[in-house]
Amino acid sequence: MHHNIINGAVKFMEENFIEHKELFEHLSKKQAPHTLFIGCSDSRVVPNLITNTLPGELFVVRNIANIVPHYRLVDEFLATTAAIEYAIHTLGIKNIIVCGHSNCGGCEALYQSDDKLANTPIVKKWLMIIEDIKTEVLKDKNITPAKRAWVTERLNIINSLQNIMTFPGVIDKLKAKELRLYGWHYIIETGELYNYDDTTKSFKLLEKSINYEEIYSQIFTDF
Numbered sequence: 001m002h003h004n005i006i007n008g009a010v011k012f013m014e015e016n017f018i019e020h021k022e023l024f025e026h027l028s029k030k031q032a033p034h035t036l037f038i039g040c041s042d043s044r045v046v047p048n049l050i051t052n053t054l055p056g057e058l059f060v061v062r063n064i065a066n067i068v069p070h071y072r073l074v075d076e077f078l079a080t081t082a083a084i085e086y087a088i089h090t091l092g093i094k095n096i097i098v099c100g101h102s103n104c105g106g107c108e109a110l111y112q113s114d115d116k117l118a119n120t121p122i123v124k125k126w127l128m129i130i131e132d133i134k135t136e137v138l139k140d141k142n143i144t145p146a147k148r149a150w151v152t153e154r155l156n157i158i159n160s161l162q163n164i165m166t167f168p169g170v171i172d173k174l175k176a177k178e179l180r181l182y183g184w185h186y187i188i189e190t191g192e193l194y195n196y197d198d199t200t201k202s203f204k205l206l207e208k209s210i211n212y213e214e215i216y217s218q219i220f221t222d223f
Helices: 003-019 023-028 047-051 079-089 105-108 123-135 145-164 170-175 213-217
Strands: 033-038 059-061 095-101 180-187 193-196 203-205
Touching: 003 023, 023 047, 023 095, 023 145, 033 047, 047 059, 047 095, 047 180, 059 193, 095 145, 145 193
Parallel strands: 033 059, 033 095, 095 180
Antiparallel strands: 180 193, 193 203
């Protein structure tokens, strides 16, 4: 194990645990997160940092390219689907955030040749879920690599939001305002967050001039 990881774990036990001792003792009884955060496995995406939340507030699901598949009952092991199902029906979360990000390697791999993906057949299979996005994006024959990445990342977020709607009970919970759904595009290079507006079908920047605590308090109302 890497020396820095061991040092970090020791530091957590000695310093951070003491700092949050009461919180962790409370959390040891049960978890009651208010938000399901579905994000990419990318090491630069740190859910609690992005949302300014403490342990116990987020139930986190991460996979390559923050993909949410259609809900289905099949004879295979479905980690992402199982985690989302658990969050909605067992934990009773009130918010779902799908958070994509800039410079996403998973979205970029969608356009790589079979040769480049030869050693990662499971990844290649996983990305087939968003193959339709690739087809749509490539209709623009003059698209630049930068624009291609930007558009793919955003269409992928929208696709995941749509697929969440296929989970049993989600539409009813949304209509009853028992559940809120958000699609974020996190720009790693600048720290900016764009939120998908379903009314205008566009992503809107959460302005830096706005107090982020105010934004989060609106999203995490009553928690």
